Amino acid sequence: MYLLIRILIVSLFSLPVWADEYLANVMQHIAPPQSQLAINIWDIEKKSSVYSINEQTLMQPASIQKLLTAVAATKQLGTDFYYETQVYIDGVVVQQQLNGDVYIKFSGDPSFTREQLKQLLTTLKTNDIQHINGNVILVSPTSESLRAPGWVWDDLGICYAAPVSDFIIDKNCVRASLSPLADNASEIIIDAQYPVEISTKAVFKPNIDVTQAKAQFCELHMQRFDGNHYRISGCYPGNQTISLAVAVNDPSRYAKDVIKAILNDKQVNYANLIISKQSIPPSAQLLATHQSEKLPKLLKIMLEKSDNLIADSLLKKIGQDFYRQTFNSDNIEGLDINGFTMGAKALQSILIELNLPFNDANLVDGSGLSRYNLLTSAQMLSVLQLIDSDTRFQYLTEFLPISGKSGTLKYQQHFNKPPLKAAISAKTGTMLGVENLAGFIQAKNGKHYAFVIIENGLTPDAKQTRLAPFSALLLRRLYDLQP
Structure with a gap:
């Protein structure tokens, strides 16, 4: 017993x-x-x-921080949330001429592609617009905060740390390759569709094995310059072509150059191509809209593939939505509610509202890339x-x-x-x-x-x-x- x-x-x-x-x-x-x-x-x-x-x-949490972003996005934005990219015209079309302006409104859609942009701009031709006697205006409340505090400098030229902007095309990522030449020098091979310039001074070292590269101080370096210009230098072991994934340095400039190329290819003429924070005029007519997948599909990609761009784009949307509900329009004026700081603050506030013990955490971004994140x-x-x-x-x-x-x-x-x-x-x-x-x-x-x-x-x-x-x-x- x-x-x-x-x-x-x-x-x-x-x-x-x-x-x-x-x-x-x-x-x-x-x-x-x-x-x-x-x-x-x-x-x-x-x-x-x-x-x-x-x-x-x-x-430091690194990418497990994306779980916080997924919860906050679900709570604040809802599972029906999606991004919209829109084309408006403001004027009258007479004999294939638009006497007015075209507005392209970007929204920070991290899944938006060049092909989808082409489809949107094709609607100009289908609406019998060949000439624009005005401006093509890229509209965005663009924040200067393209990268979060604490992102490592060495990462900034690589696609997994691409800048987070309202202007996103093909993940703001450029694909290229670095190939050896006969004298162990190198050349950059890049598709003409990418409006960037990459030069190289790098050399290949066939006599160095990949496993010995670190000991031989053989590594590549990339410098970033204004206007989406880059330079590759240093050395690479072996003599095999390698793939490059280069983050766009200036997203707004990149978007302008891509749109310019598409309009030129479609032979659509215009006066000027400019970026503006101005609102779409009430008189403007919506011509075409592209909608992203809804939030659950975006979160699936974010969590499965650990997609940093989706995480930080959503963080900014969380901040925008949270503070528009918190403040009236007068209080919002002058605040960068589109930036990382407000997004991270909103993230923490939402978690606390859910009765989670996040008062003492230090949250800086939505992806976990920042070295300043602490939980x-x-x-x-x-x-x-x-x-x-x-x-x-x-x-x-x-x-x-x-x-x-x-x-x-x-x-x-x-x-x-x-x-x-x-x-x-x-x-x-x-x-x-x-x-x-x-x-x-x-x-x-x-x-x-x-x-x-x-x-x-x-x-x-x-x-x-x-x-x-x-x-x-x-x-x-x-x-x-x-x-």
């Missing part, structure tokens, strides 16, 4: 304590010696903590708990990358094979020195856990020489946790 009672007591009350002790013991063997860790593991069914360490320590694993866990429990946000779990199946976890070593394959749905967060993971796991015992694993201070050398990522080692132990 005594033994039976003891067994019942152990089974009913001691599992969380046992699991905590087990994982604490595991940590002694797998915790990296140099990295800083913050961890939360939560039993979803029992609504109780299984294990935590440093849960109140502020850490705790406990705060991130509260977001996962909200997503799991609140019907307004539960659909977001369907968009998380699945280990070995989709998104940024599809090909990750140690996650793309048993036992972790298909057991995890989580958002990754990776940058130099940072490797984070936040999401859900179904363990072998059938239980569901929410987890946050934040690892900061991971050196490139330590990452290269380790046997497996720390998060994979810990989640393997959690997967095997006995009931």
